[in-house]
Amino acid sequence: MSASAAIRRDLPAYPNCIPLFDLPGCPHRHLLVKLEGLAPLASEDKAALLRLPMTSGKLPADADLHREGDRPSACCLLLDGFACRYRLLATGLRQILSFHVPGDIVDLQSLYLPVMDHGIATLAPSQVAFLPHQALHEMIRQHPRLGAALWRDMLIDAAIFREWLVGLGQRSAYERIAHLFCELAFKLKMVGLGDDPIFALPVTQGELADALGISTVHVNRVLQQLRAEGLIRFGNGSLTVLDWQALIAAGEFDPAYLHRPV
Amino acid sequence: MSASAAIRRDLPAYPNCIPLFDLPGCPHRHLLVKLEGLAPLASEDKAALLRLPMTSGKLPADADLHREGDRPSACCLLLDGFACRYRLLATGLRQILSFHVPGDIVDLQSLYLPVMDHGIATLAPSQVAFLPHQALHEMIRQHPRLGAALWRDMLIDAAIFREWLVGLGQRSAYERIAHLFCELAFKLKMVGLGDDPIFALPVTQGELADALGISTVHVNRVLQQLRAEGLIRFGNGSLTVLDWQALIAAGEFDPAYLHRPV
DNA sequence: CGAAGGCTTGATAGACCTCAAACACAGTGG
């Protein structure tokens, strides 16, 4: 009670907003877990984070959070569900640029690059919180440790883009799929989601195809191979890793690029 | 004289360093031009930038500035020449992740991610300046506008990675090459290098292949097509754009992702 | 002048794509 009262202190500037802290069910815990893994945070930092004003909402699958060209005034924190960033080409082709799990602030970059150069969409029914840019800027200014954690997060995002470049440029379809599964399982593990060998992964084969630069048909055939070899189970929105060692070998996966203590 | 004296003021902490300002021939101008295009800078910001302590050196082509796994204590500013970031796979394959032109701070991310997840190498004889992390951190703390400019620069880097992802995932070899040539010509134009249709581009066909995820042989054949169609001249370390409009169309190039006023 | 690196060319091969159709499954509505 008193905590919440203290947190409410400086909210009036953001009408219709409530502090992150007040979300029922504590869905912001994934963000906290992640940021604490990125930089040492003092308790006042965490308090400031939870004091962030926000509005939240539930969205169905395949809903756009932003479209290319948008100029957002708030950042989207994914509280629950699954999302991706993507680009559409004139030819109608789609390239998925990244997948996002609960705890990710999907468009943090919009704090410094006002115009979106790509879209963001949910892939599953999701709950999101919108954090006003202004409030984030202020928080970063007053709490440099939080700023550092957010910067590290953005830079790790860039490191993941680089890793995907390596995959699209040099790896076979088989390796790409294995690598992506390793990466997503790791990311989910890091925020404490999934029951280790089993992970919720609400992604269709077509979406995998758009992320990996291969056709849906070919994704299907490679998945069958991975299943036949006993490396994974995949379907109905979940991934089960049956043989971690073999999957990591198949994808030449080395988590160093995630810049996390293993 | 008095300017230089003022600039020398707080250098003693960095032995063997001189201020950026003191470099003969003003090779730091590309950085200044770039940062001014990224955020409004006051004259005191520019002065602080030029006061940065650094050591500089000349390197031949194909010299490594950093290797994967390094923990740099300084950032590399490319003053002159040409460089790239790359990853090597166990199989010996190489993926080039980005190309860098004078004015780029090639490993700015190492300010927040201590371990290099990729290598950096020169592609041509180059001059570089090493800027101590500590001095950069201090500068950013004292000059938030410079910090913002550097952040924007890092985020634009990430935007370029995303654009390359689109290329590797969805575009044909022909489109990829056309797109890359557009991008590099734009980047060079932005820092005032090159004489518009003609740009120094000291890159071999093998390096293009490693950047674009196609084989050297195929790069060669596509280049011949682009030449035969009268879009470009390319060879001997330089690129000439003979038909801008056609090249932009061939690569479906839209510079929005560079986040620069056109 | 020989060696090395880069460019060019031809022939063959393979990974992956496209088209097309059938199947499975969940949700909807009569």
Add this chain to the structure above:
DNA sequence: CCACTGTGTTTGAGGTCTATCAAGCCTTCG
């Protein structure tokens, strides 16, 4: 309850972009 629809998955056949291998050529440079 059962057609009906839509989305996602699976399978087959043929085709193409691009890789690989191999060799010749050119330029640069010690």
